[in-house]
Amino acid sequence: MTIVNSLVNIAVFGIGGAIMVAALLGLLLVLSGSSRGIPPRLLTAFGAASIVLWVVLPALTALNEMSAGTGFWVGFAGASVVAVVMYAVNAAMLPMVARRQALVNGQAGLAGIKPTPSVLVGGLVICLAMALLVTGVMAFIS
Template sequence: MTSVNSLVNIAVFGIVGAIMMAALIGLLLVLSGSARGVTPPVRVAFGVASVVLLVALPSLAAANTLAGGGSFWTAFAVASCVVAVVYAVNVVLLPVIARRQAAATGGDVPAGLSPSLPVLALGLVFCVVLGLVGAGVAALVA
């Protein structure tokens, strides 16, 4: 039964994280198209919100898994998958962001918008590290 709970945790927290990340990116794009542009404090605020999102949601998913009777490694896997879902949203939104930024600055859209294999591999490492952080935080709190 723990495996079903894990899949539900991944789905719920992953979808919530994807929606929240897309909303943050959307707000940043709207602000970048305004007359004032995006000021450095606003960029810092969005960066902090992204980091909090990428640590809090996997931690909550891992804590929910641990509370459901799962092991630390199950919680780690759930947290890593939640981060991977949020990362996938960022990868999918990359071309939209590049086009919007090029339109706002009057520049050309870069030709190679799809990420390379090393970038995706580094993203996978990033997902595993944040999954470990999330599971560690959940283990400490629980």
């Protein structure tokens, strides 16, 4: 039963979070095509919303797992998978935003942005560290 609970948490929080991140990036794509461009405050708001989602949803996953009595490591695994799913969507969609911004602003350097393997691995390490942190906090709370 623990496996089913973990899969449900990953589906709800991971896929739901990935959809919310994709929606934020879609809005960013639409706004970047406007004639005025994107104001810096709006970019900051999008970044803050992404970070809040990226922290809160894995934390909720860990809390849900541990409140079911599965333990710290199962909560950490669930939080890690949710963080990695959201990171994968972000890493896949950000080059599209950069290309769109390059077309609007005429900056040719942005058009060829693609994440390197070292950047992707670094992001995965950050996802695991963040999942460990939020799982520890949730273990302390619950």
